[in-house]
Amino acid sequence: MYDFKSIEKKWQKYYEEEEPFKVDLKNAKKPFYNLMMFPYPSASGLHIGNMYSFIGSDVYGRYKKLQGYDVFEPIGFDAFGIHSENYALKVGEHPAKLTPKSIKYFRDEQLKKIGNIYDWSSEVNTSSPEYYKWTQWIFLQLYKAGLAEKKNSEVNWCPSCKTVLADEQVIDGKCERCSTEITKREMSQWFFKITKYADRLLENLEKLDWTETTKNIQRSWIGRSEGAKIRFPVENSDIEIEVFTTRPDTIYGVTYLTLAPEHKLVKKLIKEDKFSQFEEFLESVKKMDVATRTSKTRPKTGMFTGSYAIHPLTGERIPIWVGDYVLVEYGTGAVMAVPAHDERDYAFAKKYGLEIKQVIECDPEDLPYTEKGIMINSGPYTGWKSEDFIANIDSVHEKIESAVTYHLHDWCVSRQRYWGPPIPIIYCDKCGIVPVPEEDLPVLLPETDDYIPDGSGKSPLARNEEFVNTTCPKCGGPAKRETDVSDNFLDSAWYFLRYISPHDQDRPFDPELAKKWLPVDMYIGGNEHANLHLMYARFITMALHDLGILHFEEPFKSFRGHGLIIKDGEKMSKSKGNIVNPNDYFDTHGVDALRTYLMFMGSFLEGGDFRDSGMDAIKRFLNRVWEVANKPEGESSLQLKIKMAETIKKVEYSIENIKYNTAIAAIMEFINEAVKEERIERQLVVDLAKLLAPFAPFICEEIHEMKGGKGTILNAGWPTGYDKYLSMADVEIPVQINGKMRGKVKIHQKASEDEVIEKIKGDERLAHYLNKGEIRKVIYVQDKIINIIVK
Structure with missing residues (x-):
């Protein structure tokens, strides 16, 4: 029987003391950068989903090391930000005191036990001044390049977290962290101009070796739409309402305009006798989330403003409405309503008895008809094809022009919290906005017990006069510091750069090492980060490339987004009591069994169903591996050598294509044959251990040593010499x-x-x-x- 407890402790100690996976970054001959998403130290420990991701990434790194690559697999902690701060508030501890304790537990009791080939000498911690000095430095580079600006804007506000959120942090109208419904606030915030990179972010997806699911999520979020902008003059005023439409060919079918209730022009358009009605309507809309407002099946509500616009082509008066189904952040926040050819406009028009005018040829029974076709009732353009009209849109009228819009909005990076890097900006009455000089970085986060957000819209740092009051670097006069901290997604947008030079005090990273090791060769993590971390990391990399700081513009050559784990057929949740703590299995089944089962229970890229019975089966499988390894040495059958040749090919293919479960299945088939042998050759046992080593490191290290190997098995090379058997x-x-x-x-x-x-x-x-x-x-x-x- 395999004594997993003692053997795992033995090799964990070896990894700790001998540091076999520490990489000489400068002199490595065959570099391979294997990256995984570093964790938030924001809970009582890493859960099984974290382990699933980390182990899946490590399997690939171990495989590449067996192939002879100098694999750099760093790890660190995404320690700043709302996740860590809220956990500290929940348990009643100061984040500056709790975070180091959480990191120590994550590191020593979990990450160092799972057998990953981490290079611990490159560990980073985003909440350390040595790290966030350079987060602030990156902010300054973007500011100097005109990519960071402070502006008044209606922003997403989480009443529970008491901070502003970026659009990407709002899921179906709710905070992505705590699921509280967000509200809107008009505030002055710092934004990064990610929209300037929208086309590049979209176009570059075509040449990236990324999971297609991830690329599609990003394409959808960038949301490039081609169409036209049309300006509708408001009757008896100098106001114009600008709309964006992807169907300018239906312009002759416009029978009313609909504005989002939050649109900046609405209060100017609402007639005095309708203002109280509008205030009630606005309050009801604020209670709806985005998904509800934009649902095609939900009955739409709205109200007439009392004002009219003038149709630019026909001169007709068009009533101006506000509707709950129009969002201010999408397009221009105003819609030209063509009820005959749009489902939501049609439902709205039917409800409120508004005119429906058909302008695309079809059976009137088919309305709303949303396809393109032959234009009718369209003045001089009657008989034109939709496509021809759209192609010539710029010559139709001076108030109509072709345009492109994006779902992507600029990245709001201001956070009204304590636990984060202070934004390195100073405000002077005489000089205006003044960036903190680079030589004065880092702007240290002050130690204080007054750190709980109060919901006022101001950071707790605004209450710290010693921090706020400072001297203007330009004129030497009295000035005040910016009191917001930056979004923790800025911390994680560049961490892969810091790993190569974690102790460099003079620069964020060594440019020579960057040329050697970057961009990242393989990145494995969750698809839930597609619109947040991955998009932001791409933007920051592109910006630094354009500033001449990086030699590449895409950070990750290959990315594989993995699936999610469920437990006994249900999604894991605390309320169901089915959360899996990986530590529970370290003593009962062993780390190797947990690692191997996680990779075997389903397709890694799709996820799987965690069942204790499956863990038991893998434990039995490893015992059979141990049994085979301890058979008397001697000549093996030709059939077993042929089976090994087949197994090597299957495992190679499966790991290269992240089909880990089929790799393990192939090894299981080999074991089924090997247990029938009375004797087995030493080399076959060693090669078996090499094939299994990416999944079950400790038993394989022990087998390798038992058969005369020195050091880690990962330096012994991938199995070779079986080609002649493969042909048989x-x-x-x-x-x-x-x-x-x-x-x-x-x-x-x-x-x-x-x-x-x-x-x-x-x-x-x-x-x-x-x-x-x-x-x-x-x-x-x-x-x-x-x-x-x-x-």
């Missing part, structure tokens, strides 16, 4: 009969057509189909497929 292996040939797949036959390589047919005739189920008639034709691609026509 049987192949599986799919069998089609009359064009339908009916099964497979296993036969030696390069078998003739007659041999394959004989094999098929020997298979009772396949022979049944052949016996239904006479073989008229055979199409055989050697070793690939056979198709037999029977009549």
